[in-house]
Every structure is written in structure tokens, then in C-alpha cells.
Amino acid sequence: EAQVTQNPRYLITVTGKKLTVTCSQNMNHEYMSWYRQDPGLGLRQIYYSMNVEVTDKGDVPEGYKVSRKEKRNFPLILESPSPNQTSLYFCASSFQISYEQYFGPGTRLTVT
Amino acid sequence: ILNVEQSPQSLHVQEGDSTNFTCSFPSSNFYALHWYRWETAKSPEALFVMTLNGDEKKKGRISATLNTKEGYSYLYIKGSQPEDSATYLCAFPGNTGFQKLVFGTGTRLLVSP
Numbered sequence: 001e002a003q004v005t006q007n008p009r010y011l012i013t014v015t016g017k018k019l020t021v022t023c024s025q026n027m028n029h030e031y032m033s034w035y036r037q038d039p040g041l042g043l044r045q046i047y048y049s050m051n052v053e054v055t056d057k058g059d060v061p062e063g064y065k066v067s068r069k070e071k072r073n074f075p076l077i078l079e080s081p082s083p084n085q086t087s088l089y090f091c092a093s094s095f096q097i098s099y100e101q102y103f104g105p106g107t108r109l110t111v112t
Numbered sequence: 113i114l115n116v117e118q119s120p121q122s123l124h125v126q127e128g129d130s131t132n133f134t135c136s137f138p139s140s141n142f143y144a145l146h147w148y149r150w151e152t153a154k155s156p157e158a159l160f161v162m163t164l165n166g167d168e169k170k171k172g173r174i175s176a177t178l179n180t181k182e183g184y185s186y187l188y189i190k191g192s193q194p195e196d197s198a199t200y201l202c203a204f205p206g207n208t209g210f211q212k213l214v215f216g217t218g219t220r221l222l223v224s225p
Contacts, residue, residue, distance in 0.1 A: 031211075033213065035215075040217070041217065042201070042215050042216060042217035042218055043156070043201065043203075043215040044215070045212060045213055045214070045215075048211060048212060048213070050211055056211065056212075058212055058213075059212070059214070090155060090156070097143075097144065097205050097211055097213060098143065098144040098161060098163060098205075099161060100146065100158030100161050101146070101148075101156075101158060101203075101213070102158070103155035103156050103157070104155060105155055106155055
């Protein structure tokens with residue numbers, strides 16, 4: 001089944017404790033992206049990747065890192081999480097930006 | 113930051129009503145326009161990606177039109193059903209390299225039986 005998977009689905013952590021949210025797709029997509037969703041603000045892009053080893057900042061990259069060492073995986077790293085990073089996070093992939101994005105199930109992160 | 117605007121913010125209709133919403137985007141340097149449907153507690157799902165001025169796409173009772181010269185797209189739902197209740201998002205590639213995707217804040221549709 002074609003899908004985008006994210007783990008974990010839910011995470012409660014404390015300020016400053018490094019964490020990684022994994023994202024994997026099995027559709028051989030070149031474009032992958034991370035978004036955060038906050039009430040009243042809609043989906044905002046954090047980082048995107050056009051291909052292996054090619055990543056770039058979206059509109060809200062501060063406090064996040066990503067890597068794209070393999071085509072299928074695009075982990076989101078929070079080196080020192082803060083409460084303002086409490087949010088719902090989505091990973092998505094597509095062949096290119098002019099193609100439909102396939103979204104993962106979401107990760108709800110709470111930083112206390 | 114590029115601005116993609118959607119209106120109305122929310123809409124409440126009765127089952128059987130037809131409805132439409134608008135997505136406005138910058139008309140210069142158009143590349144593509146995406147529409148997504150997002151049900152509560154689920155992930156956004158693609159409805160359409162439109163690339164040509166005058167494009168019209170249809171999926172069941174949902175259709176969309178595109179006007180790149182004036183910078184807007186309409187999404188129409190004919191004969192709304194309760195299962196159409198969702199947030200409808202549009203998105204636009206928003207930088208000179210057309211690789212950064214900017215979403216509008218969505219139109220939240222509620223269809224009452």
C-alpha cells in the first residue's frame with residue numbers, strides 16, 4: 001500500500017530534550033516536506049527536500065533540523081524543543097511540487 | 113511570506129445545498145494550485161492540482177476552476193452531503209524556485225442533515 005508513515009504519533013516531552021520524528025514514504029517520491037499545524041494559522045511549511053541531500057527552509061524553520069540521506073526517509077529533528085513547538089506535525093511527499101502531496105498521519109507533540 | 117487567502121473562513125449549509133469557496137493567490141509567476149480536503153482527526157487528502165489557466169477539474173460532486181490571470185480558484189460542491197463536512201485547503205508554490213508550498217488557512221464546511 002502506498003503510504004507515508006510517521007513515528008511517533010503522539011509525544012509528550014520536556015523542554016530541551018532532543019527528539020526526532022521519523023517520516024518514511026514507499027512511493028519513490030523525490031519531494032518531501034514537513035508542516036506544522038496550529039489553530040488559526042493553517043499548515044505552515046518547516047523544511048522541504050527536492051531530492052537526496054537537497055534540503056531547504058520553508059516558512060518556519062527556526063528550531064528544527066532535517067536530513068535526507070535516503071530517498072524514502074526525511075526525519076525532523078528538534079535539538080532543544082521549547083513549548084512554542086507544541087503543535088501537530090505532518091510529513092508529506094510527492095513526485096514534484098506540481099503533483100499532489102501525500103500526507104502522513106500526523107504527530108501530535110507537546111513540549112512542557 | 114507569500115499570501116494565499118481563502119474565503120469564507122467557515123460555512124454551514126444544509127444537506128442538498130450547493131456551495132462554493134474561493135482561493136486567491138498572486139497572479140504573477142503562476143506555477144500550480146493545489147486543493148486538499150481535510151477531515152477532522154485525519155490527514156489532508158489531495159483533491160486537485162491545477163496548472164493551466166481556464167482549467168476545470170471534477171471529482172464526483174466536487175469541481176474546481178482556475179483563473180491564473182486574476183489569481184483565483186473556485187471550489188464547488190454540488191448537492192452537499194454530511195460526509196462533505198471538512199476543511200478545504202488550497203496551496204500555492206510560493207517562491208521563485210516554486211519549491212516552497214504555502215497553504216491558505218482553509219474554509220471549514222459543515223453540512224447538516
